[in-house]
Amino acid sequence: MAFCTRKLPDMRQITVSRRGYWSQNLRIISALLLLCCSATFGVSYFARDMSFHFFGWPFSFWMGAQGAPAIYCLIVWFYAHAMRRLDAAQEREREAD
Amino acid sequence: MHPDWPASPSKAGAEAATGPAFKRELNRVYAMYTCSFVLFVAALAALEQMGLPRQWIGFTFLLGTTGLYAAIGIMCRTSDPVEYYVAGRRVPAVYNGMATGADWMSAASFIGMAGTLYLTGYAGLAFIMGWTSGYCLVALFLAPYLRKFGQFTIPDFLSERYGGKLPRVVAIIATILCSFAYVIPQLYGVGLITSRLIGVPFELGVFLGLGGILVCSFLGGMRAVTWTQVAQYIVLIVAYLIPVVWLSVKQTGNPIPQVAYGYQLEKLSAVEKVLSKDPGELEVRELFRERSVALERKMANPEAALAADRAAAIQRIEELKADTAHASELAGAERSLAALPNEVSAAVQVWAVAKSVADNKAQALNGMPAHATPFAGDPQGDAEARQAFDVSRRNFLALIFCLMIGTAALPHLLVRYYTVPSVQEARESVSWSLFFIFLLYFTAPALAVLVKYEVFTHLVGTPFDQLPAWVAAWSKVDPGLLSVADMNKDGILQLNEMSIGGDIVVLATPEIAGLPYVVSGLVAAGGLAAALSTADGLLLTIANSLSHDVYYKMIDPNASTARRVALSKMLLMLVALAAAYVAAQKPADIVFLVSAAFSFAAAAFFPALTLGIFWKRATGIAASLGMLAGLATTTYYMAVTQPWMRSVFGITEPIRLWWEIQPISAGLFGVLLGFIVIVLVSLVTPKPDARSQRLVEYVRYPNQKET
Structure with a gap:
């Protein structure tokens, strides 16, 4: 296998800061996933109860049609932004070593 | 260049190709392209005012746009594998975003979605939320890791x-199964639009559209497809927005339909209340109810009813033959005799379908639910209403889940993230x-509401x-797709006298709103762009899977790159022809094929991909079993519950739904079972080897270099 001939890092070389990177990543992912699911499934589940007026729309209808998709856009944008910063921080740390 | 893992183009080359100069050049080209497209439409609009026939406008749009896509294909022709499979991995994020948009938004999104919203109101929002929330999963769980891995499929x-x-x-x-199921609806959409646009038969339309696809992906693979898709995105978004903005200005004076339609929705709900009490409507509904009762009586005694029908038809022909004044009706009467089924069982089937149509049309608003009300039934009502509410809500959530997971697992979409530089x-x-x-997605509900308001207040009530x-x-x-019949003979169109198919709502919007024909042509061109771009991506995925995964990785690992690309091109042609052949047969259920593609992809790929990245303990045997279990469960559930699949497999026992979940969400069970199987089997099989674990480490850390 061509893959096996490549030089890959040994597991033992993985430093504490790298573990930090991954757990930080998991924390961000969980928070954003929770937000995504509550905007989607939470609001939809209680759609009948959330039918109060919202600029003409019933609120649950507006959430399904515009609010939730807009929240997804923000989630994805925020993740890209946060991870770019995390990547940069890790890169700086590595250079400092 | 030998594409070993981790495969990345030479660093210097990649930086030069993705640098600011490359982006500036792209910006310049696409800005010029957008301007010329706008000028092209404006010129046609002027020509229409000067009396250019409609047929010509349609023809110019069809030739102009497909010719353009083909030209991009020719300019981007390549036989280098990195270019052919992943567009050289230098597509900037914005342009890959546009290409993904076109790749993703299919005939179902462009043509079908607003139609579904029109017909089902709130229930249709499951498609909006499902198909957009899937991108959260792509971003959080898949795209960065697949890019870091950086292979081809x-x-x-x-x-x-x-x-x-x-x-x-x-x-x-699984790749071939879901991509093939998904490409057929696209080609169906192509046939539908072409036949309306230039008036050719449906089958010919399918093959004409296919020509445009083939020139593009055949010559240039992913590279040509990517740059064509960017062009197609621009066409389709312009085409989608213009009629809605126009309609919004016409109805509300506000040029931003997404803001304006809240109050239109309020007015629509008021009109719905009036229409459901309208005496004309009530009369028509009563007629349909009587028809339904008559059909039920026929079905109770089918032999006698069929014999009576036949006797009546023969008698009618005899009367017409005797009375020469009505000779013109004779052919029609003979046709209706010939159309009578020979078998009693066939007749019962025909009657059952007719009865369900009549039952639907006996309801208020032509069987459509009130637009703004979530879910059927009533949580405060009697047991039956509570049950209906519960089932309707459960299915809504299940459908969102399936579409969400399916979005994050469709292979043709995921490979797009191999094409970016980092x-x-x-x-x-x-x-x-x-x-x-x-x-596009936050405009679709606005389109549905505005069109519905137009139909309810202007079309209904017209003589x-x-x-x-x-x-x-x-x-x-x-x-x-569209039929009208004056049931109560009052010479005026009632809502329940019109049957409209969801597939034409978007295509007919410009005409419903009374816009110039050039806008109709533009919308058709947009729909064509949506269908062609998705079909492009899907066909390429199938062909690459066959040539790269089957031939190169499994049959002949020493095959030269030229040979692999040539093979891929040949396979692309064959797969495209096969898909066009199937689409030209008009297979029964288009919506079902779309949902099937999502369910298959969700069940087969999502558990194995995400656990593969996020859980080092997931083992090979477990993943294979999980994928198979997911696929098998999904297929089984569809086969025993979905009417079309049941007829294919000849299943006759009564439908038994699991927890009342509709077959459209079959993937739900597959995904859950897939996760369970992978976790349980992994725990009882030996740990994956060090190599797999190192691969997981490698894809998790973007900064980690290969040495």
Whole structure:
């Protein structure tokens, strides 16, 4: 296998800061996933109860049609932004070593 | 260049090709392109005012746009594998976002979605939320890691991560299954639009559209497809927005339909209340109810009813033969005799379908639910109403779940994230993709409401002899899409006297709103762009899977790159012809094929891909079994519950739904079972080897270099 001939890092070389990177990543992912699911499934589940007026729309209808998709856009944008910063921080740390 | 893992183009080359100069050049080219497109439409609009016939406008749009896509294909022709399979991995995030938008938004999104919203109201929002929320999963769980892995296909990743041939074989089968199921609706959409636009038969339309696809992907692979898709995105978004903005200005004076339609929705709900009490409507509904009762009586005693029908038809022909004054009706009467089924069982089937149509039309608002009300039934009502509410809500949530997971697992979409230069750009690219998709998706509900308001307040109540010309024109394309019949003979169109198919709502919007024909042509061109771009991506995925995964990785690992690309091109042609052949047969259920593609993809790929990245303990055998279990469960559930699949497999026992979940969400069970199987089997099989674990480490850290 061509893959096996490549030089890959040994597991033992993985430093504490790298573990930090991954757990930080998991924390961000969980928070954003929770937000995504509550905007989607939470609001939809209680759609009948959330039918109060919202600029003409019933609120649950507006959430399904515009609010939730807009929240997804923000989630994805925020993740890209946060991870770019995390990547940069890790890169700086590595250079400092 | 030998594409070993981790495969990345030479660093210097990649930086030069993705640098600011390259982006500036792209910006310049696409800005010029957009301007010329706008000028092209404006010129046609001017020519229409000067009396250019409609047929010509349609023809110019068809030739102009497909010719353009083909030209991009020719300019981007390549036989270099990195260019052919992943567009050289130098597509900037914004452009990959646009290409993904076009790749993703299919005929179902462009043509079908607003129609579904029109017909089902709130229930249709499941498609909006499901198809957009899937991108959260793509961004959080898949795109960055697949880009870091940096190979060519999804089976590539699964087989490297899990080792051995089995995961690759299962992944190849699933890729082909869901991509093929998804490409047929696209070609159906192409046929529908072409036949309306230039008046050719449906089958010919399918093959004409196919020509445009083939020139593009055949010559240039992913590179040509990517740059064409960017061009197609621009066409389709312009085409989608213009009629809605126009309609919004016409109805509300506000040029931003997404803001304006809240109050239109309020007015629509008021009109709905009036229409459901209208005496004309009540009369028509009563007639349909009587028809339904009559059909039920026939079905109670089918032999006698069929004999009576036949006797009546023969008697009618005899009468017409004797009375020469009505000779013109004779042919019609003979046709209706010939159309009577010979078998009693066939007759019962025909009557059952007719009865369900009549039952639907006996309800208020032509069987459509009130637009703004979530779910059927009533949580405060009697037991039956509570049950209906519960089931309707459960199915709504299940459908969102399936579409969400399916979005994050469709191979043709995921491979797009192999084409960007870096992991950071992959994450950003998802955010651009979602933004470009959002532009269309948050407009679709506005379109549905505005069109519905137009139909309910202007079209309904029109005398039959003054109906606009488009009604007859669309009935001619396919009476299943639009038909009107004066049931109560009052000479006025009632809502329940019109049957409209969801597939024409968007295409007919310009005509419904009374816009110039050039806008109709523009919308058709947009629909064509949506269908062609998705078909492009899907066909390429199938062909690459066959040539790269099956031939190169499994049959002949020493095949030269030129040979692999040549083979891929040949396979592309064959797959495209096969798909066009199937689409030209008009297979029964288009919506079902779309949902089936999502369910298959969700069940087969999502558990194996995400666990492969996020759980080092997931083993190869477990992943293969999980994928197979997911696929098998999904297929089984569809086969025993979905009417069309039941007829294919000849299943006659009564439908038994699991927890009342509709077959459209069959993937739900497959995904859950897939996760359970992978976790349980992994725990009882030996740990994956060090190589797989190192691969997981490698894809998790974007900064980690290969040495």
